Amino acid sequence: MAIQVLTGNYSVALAAKLARVDVVAAYPITPQTSIVEKLSEYIEKGELDAKMIRVESEHSALAATFGAALAGARAFTATSSHGLLYMHEWVHWVSRARVPVVMAIVTRTIGTPWNIWPDHGDFMDQRDAGWIMSFGMDNQEILDLTLQAFKISEDPRVYLPVMVGLEGFILGHTSMPVDVPDQKLVDEWLGPRRQGYVIDGSEPLALGNLAWPEDTEEFFMDIQESMEEAKKVIKEVDKEYGRIFGREYGGLIEYYRCSDAKYIMVSMGAWSGDLKEAINLLRDNGYPVGLARIRYFRPFPDKEIYEVIRGAKGVIVFDRAISFGSMGPLFMDLVANTLKHTRRISVIQNIVAGIGGVNITYTDFTGLIKDFISIIESGGEPPVFKWYHRR
Amino acid sequence: MVEPLHIRMRNTIMSGDAACPGCPIPLGLKVVGAVFGNKVILVIPACCTSVVMGAWPGNGFNGSVIHVAFASAAAVASGIAEALEKRGIRDTQVIAWAGDGGTADIGMASLSGAAERNENFIYIMYDNEAYMNTGIQRSSSTPYGAWTTTTPVIGKREHKKDVARIMIAHGVPYVATASIAYPHDFEAKLRRAAKIRGFKFIHLHAPCPVGWRFDPGLTIKVAKLAVETGMWILYEYYEGRLRLSGPSRPYIDESKRKLIIEYLKLQGRFRRITDKEVLEIETYVKQAWDWVKKHM
Ligand SMILES: Cc1ncc(C[n+]2csc(CCOP(=O)(O)OP(=O)(O)O)c2C)c(N)n1
Ligand code: SF4
Numbered sequence: 159m160a161i162q163v164l165t166g167n168y169s170v171a172l173a174a175k176l177a178r179v180d181v182v183a184a185y186p187i188t189p190q191t192s193i194v195e196k197l198s199e200y201i202e203k204g205e206l207d208a209k210m211i212r213v214e215s216e217h218s219a220l221a222a223t224f225g226a227a228l229a230g231a232r233a234f235t236a237t238s239s240h241g242l243l244y245m246h247e248w249v250h251w252v253s254r255a256r257v258p259v260v261m262a263i264v265t266r267t268i269g270t271p272w273n274i275w276p277d278h279g280d281f282m283d284q285r286d287a288g289w290i291m292s293f294g295m296d297n298q299e300i301l302d303l304t305l306q307a308f309k310i311s312e313d314p315r316v317y318l319p320v321m322v323g324l325e326g327f328i329l330g331h332t333s334m335p336v337d338v339p340d341q342k343l344v345d346e347w348l349g350p351r352r353q354g355y356v357i358d359g360s361e362p363l364a365l366g367n368l369a370w371p372e373d374t375e376e377f378f379m380d381i382q383e384s385m386e387e388a389k390k391v392i393k394e395v396d397k398e399y400g401r402i403f404g405r406e407y408g409g410l411i412e413y414y415r416c417s418d419a420k421y422i423m424v425s426m427g428a429w430s431g432d433l434k435e436a437i438n439l440l441r442d443n444g445y446p447v448g449l450a451r452i453r454y455f456r457p458f459p460d461k462e463i464y465e466v467i468r469g470a471k472g473v474i475v476f477d478r479a480i481s482f483g484s485m486g487p488l489f490m491d492l493v494a495n496t497l498k499h500t501r502r503i504s505v506i507q508n509i510v511a512g513i514g515g516v517n518i519t520y521t522d523f524t525g526l527i528k529d530f531i532s533i534i535e536s537g538g539e540p541p542v543f544k545w546y547h548r549r
Numbered sequence: 550m551v552e553p554l555h556i557r558m559r560n561t562i563m564s565g566d567a568a569c570p571g572c573p574i575p576l577g578l579k580v581v582g583a584v585f586g587n588k589v590i591l592v593i594p595a596c597c598t599s600v601v602m603g604a605w606p607g608n609g610f611n612g613s614v615i616h617v618a619f620a621s622a623a624a625v626a627s628g629i630a631e632a633l634e635k636r637g638i639r640d641t642q643v644i645a646w647a648g649d650g651g652t653a654d655i656g657m658a659s660l661s662g663a664a665e666r667n668e669n670f671i672y673i674m675y676d677n678e679a680y681m682n683t684g685i686q687r688s689s690s691t692p693y694g695a696w697t698t699t700t701p702v703i704g705k706r707e708h709k710k711d712v713a714r715i716m717i718a719h720g721v722p723y724v725a726t727a728s729i730a731y732p733h734d735f736e737a738k739l740r741r742a743a744k745i746r747g748f749k750f751i752h753l754h755a756p757c758p759v760g761w762r763f764d765p766g767l768t769i770k771v772a773k774l775a776v777e778t779g780m781w782i783l784y785e786y787y788e789g790r791l792r793l794s795g796p797s798r799p800y801i802d803e804s805k806r807k808l809i810i811e812y813l814k815l816q817g818r819f820r821r822i823t824d825k826e827v828l829e830i831e832t833y834v835k836q837a838w839d840w841v842k843k844h845m
């Protein structure tokens with residue numbers, strides 16, 4: 159293992175290289191572009207023995223990635239925002255075909271207006287598509303999640319595509335020291351490509367013929383079951399990875415100072431780092447707060463969330479996306495999924511913030527958390543929904 | 550000894566396929582099957598063939614079939630071709646099999662991209678000159694004057710988009726036109742294409758009795774008339790030169806061509822065509838031949 163100073167995007171590219179991808183098909187878009195550029199460089203320099211398909215659009219990027227994966231290649235792509243929306247038809251197609259593929263999503267606000275700063279709107283727009291959806295907090299985790307994505311996607315209990323989210327610029331273009339796993343260890347751990355079926359001419363196979371409603375529904379029920387299985391696989395992979403490479407994250411969720419916390423914060427992505435700072439500061443001032451950071455949004459960690467919030471006096475869910483006319487998608491999922499385990503949910507608040515890339519710092523978090531706690535401690539009811547905006 | 554084509558065409562399309570009577574699609578696919586056996590992967594976007602293949606768990610073609618989103622045949626085929634290359638698999642032919650809508654309209658960008666990258670597969674555009682799967686709507690490949698459900702009263706005002714020429718302009722190593730009425734010619738073209746590395750495009754004329762409004766017993770006759778009237782010209786283009794194919798050779802001489810009206814009058818979609826419109830079509834055909842002669 160060796161420490162390298164890498165941007166989030168280069169961490170993604172390096173992980174794809176460590177996984178020895180066979181085919182990459184991608185199309186440039188800010189802030190994802192440097193991933194494609196780096197992979198092209200690896201390939202042209204002969205450091206990675208892979209085919210690069212320089213497609214004419216994102217729709218074709220995922221279509222070609224799918225084709226390659228179907229034909230037995232370990233295939234990878236990456237995109238952002240408008241590129242992701244442009245390929246949305248294919249996002250569904252790949253998962254419904256049960257083809258293991260890995261894609262990095264370097265999040266960026268959806269226009270109009272044109273805006274290249276990050277929020278989670280593009281990522282959240284894919285939530286019903288049948289992909290395993292993970293999201294990192296720093297560049298180390300991005301590298302680890304991307305590598306693990308191949309292992310999880312190609313697990314026979316799963317056979318679903320995996321997307322790895324990271325915020326553009328905040329992680330994508332910011333350099334941090336990253337502990338890079340040893341290639342030999344990665345090879346041993348990851349092994350050769352696995353998939354449910356291969357279409358490469360070795361035997362005649364058909365994929366995607368018309369199916370009657372009942373058959374179709376059964377295919378989709380199987381995806382739902384595999385999502386349940388994936389929870390186990392994700393935890394196993396996290397543990398195994400920890401044993402071999404020295405980093406274990408807690409599985410679907412990272413728990414930060416939760417064990418004795420009375421107030422639980424829930425978040426996803428890079429700003430969880432700022433949230434941790436806020437929590438440390440609040441802890442120093444006697445506030446019993448902790449953070450449950452969502453690492454996997456799909457499958458949703460319903461049981462883990464229920465267990466961490468069940469004794470809490472209050473919960474805030476921070477969303478960096480908004481479902482217009484409703485609330486934050488993380489919040490909606492959390493509330494709905496908690497109902498699987500209990501009819502009684504603690505006092506809970508959804509704070510939507512950081513939309514359009516508005517910068518949110520630990521000071522903002524500190525203030526928001528203090529406000530929430532003081533309302534509860536004085537016997538009041540904090541509003542369930544709040545869109546926090548600042549200039 | 551190689552068996553005759555009509556024998557080899559047997560059992561390539563399975564009984565129980567879901568084509569309409571007189572459908573040109575199985576006719577074309579049988580030739581594909583005859584040439585490649587089951588060492589072929591067909592990539593099929595949304596089109597009539599999606600239905601013709603039959604319902605899961607059955608499959609109408611004795612080979613591999615991948616159904617894909619409408620705009621993506623060329624992109625998926627690119628991915629497969631690259632993966633097979635990376636894996637060192639050389640004995641399997643990748644073929645994108647797409648309709649005129651999936652090629653000339655929604656699939657144009659992915660087609661152009663794959664052609665420009667010179668991806669190693671054969672793209673076959675079977676041209677039934679409208680969106681048949683969704684109920685006979687106009688495509689950019691529908692001919693001038695034709696009735697469709699989206700040109701229901703006055704007929705299409707624009708001429709057919711010439712996709713083969715667009716592909717020639719891409720500088721790909723092989724472009725050909727073919728017709729389901731001339732299976733031997735189509736076979737020869739598939740064989741030549743299979744020997745060439747890179748992107749190969751075959752534009753296959755495929756009259757559809759349902760959409761063109763003719764008797765399903767007349768599919769071959771209509772397809773032949775298209776060639777005999779000079780409306781559909783069979784050729785190959787490679788190594789920088791156009792070669793007129795056997796069935797079309799006589800018709801370089803205009804006096805040998807049958808009257809265009811003979812072709813049109815068999816088809817209900819041209820029922821309301823006026824003399825002036827027929828003249829317009831004749832002019833278009835003349836220009837097409839001028840172009841062919843210039844590039845021979
Ligand atoms: C993105 C998208 N838009 C529209 C459709 C609906 N659709 C399915 S097939 C088809 C027309 C196909 O026409 P063509 O490619 O000419 O093939 P044909 O049906 O004539 O064989 C359309 C419009 C679709 N499946 N996907
Ligand atoms: S509508 Fe035409 S092309 Fe489509 S299946 Fe029927 S006959 Fe064949």
Ligand SMILES: [Mg+2]
Nearest residue numbers: 648649679680
């Ligand atoms: Mg058509």
